[in-house]
Every structure is written in structure tokens, then in C-alpha cells.
Amino acid sequence: MTKLSLSKDKINILLLEGVHDNAINELAHGGYATVERLPHALDESELLERIGSVHMLGIRSRTHLTAKVLEAASRLFSVGCFCIGTNQVDLKAARRLGIPVFNAPYSNTRSVAELVIGEIIMLMRGIFSKSTLVHGGGWMKSAKDSYEIRGKTLGIVGYGHIGTQVSIMAESMGMKVRYYDVVNKLALGNAQPCHSLEELLAVSDVVTLHVPDTPQTRDMIGEAQIRAMKKGAHLINAARGKVVVIEALAAALKDKHLLGAAIDVFPKEPGGDKEVFESALRGLDNVILTPHIGGSTMEAQANIGTEVSQKLIEYSDNGSTMGAVNFPQVGLPVVHAGCTRFLHVHENRPGVLRKINEVFSGRNLNIAAQYLQTDPELGYVVVDVDGDVDENEVASDLRTIEGTLKARFLYPGKR
Numbered sequence: 001m002t003k004l005s006l007s008k009d010k011i012n013i014l015l016l017e018g019v020h021d022n023a024i025n026e027l028a029h030g031g032y033a034t035v036e037r038l039p040h041a042l043d044e045s046e047l048l049e050r051i052g053s054v055h056m057l058g059i060r061s062r063t064h065l066t067a068k069v070l071e072a073a074s075r076l077f078s079v080g081c082f083c084i085g086t087n088q089v090d091l092k093a094a095r096r097l098g099i100p101v102f103n104a105p106y107s108n109t110r111s112v113a114e115l116v117i118g119e120i121i122m123l124m125r126g127i128f129s130k131s132t133l134v135h136g137g138g139w140m141k142s143a144k145d146s147y148e149i150r151g152k153t154l155g156i157v158g159y160g161h162i163g164t165q166v167s168i169m170a171e172s173m174g175m176k177v178r179y180y181d182v183v184n185k186l187a188l189g190n191a192q193p194c195h196s197l198e199e200l201l202a203v204s205d206v207v208t209l210h211v212p213d214t215p216q217t218r219d220m221i222g223e224a225q226i227r228a229m230k231k232g233a234h235l236i237n238a239a240r241g242k243v244v245v246i247e248a249l250a251a252a253l254k255d256k257h258l259l260g261a262a263i264d265v266f267p268k269e270p271g272g273d274k275e276v277f278e279s280a281l282r283g284l285d286n287v288i289l290t291p292h293i294g295g296s297t298m299e300a301q302a303n304i305g306t307e308v309s310q311k312l313i314e315y316s317d318n319g320s321t322m323g324a325v326n327f328p329q330v331g332l333p334v335v336h337a338g339c340t341r342f343l344h345v346h347e348n349r350p351g352v353l354r355k356i357n358e359v360f361s362g363r364n365l366n367i368a369a370q371y372l373q374t375d376p377e378l379g380y381v382v383v384d385v386d387g388d389v390d391e392n393e394v395a396s397d398l399r400t401i402e403g404t405l406k407a408r409f410l411y412p413g414k415r
């Protein structure tokens, strides 16, 4: 069991993948100055070398936190994903080890939606291939395969935060919007739901994907679905790479069943800057390929930097797990004056809470407040204790309880 009760200056924070300055500033404002920031991702072996001394880790989409890395992270007590997607983290392993993972569920959604809107027009006018030709000294002045978006049908798969913003913007430019979602979603504006993915594919001139990476969405757009799209239609994927079967898409673009595609995410994305990007889509006509930059705008990164570091600070200072994607959610008031706060993460099995309370009653300590949240596997209990208390001894006792995953107290300097 790791000892986690530290003063802020001893908490080592590692931020990867060029997380925005706002994160550093926010952490400094919260009293956390031991921060190292790297502009790139680390691969598994590099992570394994460094992770042992890290207490808080910040990543984006390129850093893969496998069970092996997390198991080697003996001091790690929280992870911040400075993005929406958390599929790059083995969330179950993190849970099992008592490590909450936080993300920024909204901050970059507008940026993705704007990119998609731009791409719809670029694709339907064949701008990418025309511009490439002009760059090479060519001059192809032609209206062939070029269309206005006005009056065309946009099919949105996944009508969540991004899908709905795309819907509103596309309608304001004169497109008809249809959408398909597994959850019954309120239609915005004049958008109309489809009862099935097949229905949406059959009626759309452009299909754009905005679903998360789940077992159900893996290979969701394969050979059959691509062939079920209208001849001459376009496909946009700024969701997750594994949603589309790239070889099937490449074949449909080559034989002109589809006229174009804009792809921002790929089943295999280069891990480091030196790795060469390989894809069956490279070199194809009217295919816009971007390096997973849907959410990479200054505005989005600034907002994400602030949002995720605030969540990391809240958890470290206060124990609050609000916004964690793999943990029971506990929103906590500040610790009362004169109280000490203990945090205990455990396997949800009978008798743990009784044993926790016995640690306090056995020392004649008065519990001023207790907050408990459980899910079928995990329990998270926060205990505020009155008066003088030997924090280190109590924390040691709490750590001996069978089923304990993490136990710490809030260092007095943090209150």
C-alpha cells in the first residue's frame, strides 16, 4: 500500500503531450509547483522508467496507460486526461488500483464541430485535390463533382455534445440534418432522428461520426455500411479511429463509390513524432487526412488546461472525485476547521466500513462527518475527524484493512 499523505511541494506532477500553459498556472495557483511538462507522449518503456516517482499524471490521446504502466505507478494517485476520450487509459486497471481518472468532457467540442463544418464544404467542392494540383503548377477549372451544401442531407452518427453542435451549424447553412443515436435524443432545430444506422446511411450526402470508442462502435462503419451509403457521398470521421474499417473505406474511394472523406483519427496513430504515419488512405484523391487535431485549437486547449488541472487539484486538496470517469463520484465540502480528513478507497466488500469506523472509535476519535459512495466493485469513503489526531498512525491502521486500495489523509498544509 502506498503512503500518499504529502505536502504539496513533494507532489510530483508530470504533464505530457504539450498540455497548455493554463494547466501549469492553475497548478501553481493551487500551490503545486513541482511540475514537469514534456511536449510529447512517452511510450510504454519510457513510462515504465519514469512513472514510479509520479503522483499526478496529465496526458492527452497519444499516451497509452496500460495495466502494466499503472501497476508500476506505485505513487500515482490521480490521472488527468486533457481531452474528452479516455480510451487510451486502462480505466479498469486504474480503478482496481484506486486511481481516479479525470477528463474534460466539453471544452474541445466546439473546435471539433467547426472542423467538421469546414470539411463538409471542402469535400463537396473537391478543394483538397484541386488545391494540391495548383500547388504543383496545375490548373483544373471544373465544376465536375462540386456541389453546394445547401439542401444536401447531413447524417450525424452520435448526437451528443459534438453531434448536436454540428447539427445546428449545418442547418444554419441550409443543410437538412438526420441523426442516429442509441439513446433517445431531443432533436434540435429541424433535425430528424433515424430509426437505424442503415436508414441514415441510405439518405445522407455526407455522414459524420461522433460516437465514443466502445465495443459497440468498433468497426461500426465497415464494408457493408460504406456500400450502404449513397453513391457519391462523403464520410467524415473525427471520433475514434477504430470506428471505421480503413481498408473498406479506401476501396470505396478508389472505385468512386464515395467521392471523398475527411479522417482525423486512425486505428493506429503514430506514438512519437519520429514514427511514420502509415495508412491505406495516403495519396488518395479528395481525402483530407489530419493528425488528430479536431480538438487542437488554442481556445480548446486553454479551457482544457484549466478544467482538468482544477479537477486534479480538487481531488488532491479535498478528496472530491466529481467528474472522475472510473470512480464513485463524491462532491465534498471543504474540511471544517479543527478537523482532519481521511480518504479511503477500497474493494466494495462487506465489513470494510465497519473496520474503518473501528480504527477511529478504537482511538476515541469523534467522526464529525462521513461521506460514502460505492458502486458494485469500489467503495470510496471520506471521514472528517475532530480534534487532535496522529494522522500518520491512523492512516497506517487504515492501510492494514483488508480490501484497502488507497488510504491517505489531507496533509495539514493543504487545509
Ligand SMILES: NC(=O)C1=CN([C@@H]2O[C@H](COP(=O)(O)OP(=O)(O)OC[C@H]3O[C@@H](n4cnc5c(N)ncnc54)[C@H](O)[C@@H]3O)[C@@H](O)[C@H]2O)C=CC1
Pocket: 084, 085, 105, 108, 109, 112, 157, 158, 159, 160, 161, 162, 163, 180, 181, 182, 183, 185, 210, 211, 212, 213, 214, 216, 217, 238, 239, 240, 264, 265, 292, 293, 294, 295, 296
Ligand atoms: N478528433 C478529436 O480531436 C476529438 C475527438 N473526440 C471524439 O468524439 C467523440 C464524441 O464526443 P462527444 O460528442 O463530446 O461525446 P458525447 O458523449 O457527448 O456523445 C456521444 C454520443 O454517441 C452516442 N452513441 C454511443 N454509442 C453509440 C452507437 N453505438 N451508435 C450511435 N450512437 C452512439 C451516445 O449516446 C452519445 O449521444 C468522443 O468520444 C471522442 O472519442 C472528441 C474530442 C476531440
Ligand SMILES: O=C(O)CCC(=O)C(=O)O
Pocket: 060, 061, 062, 082, 083, 084, 085, 086, 108, 295, 296
Ligand atoms: O487533443 C487530444 O489530444 C485528443 C482530442 C480527443 O480526441 C479527445 O478529446 O477525445
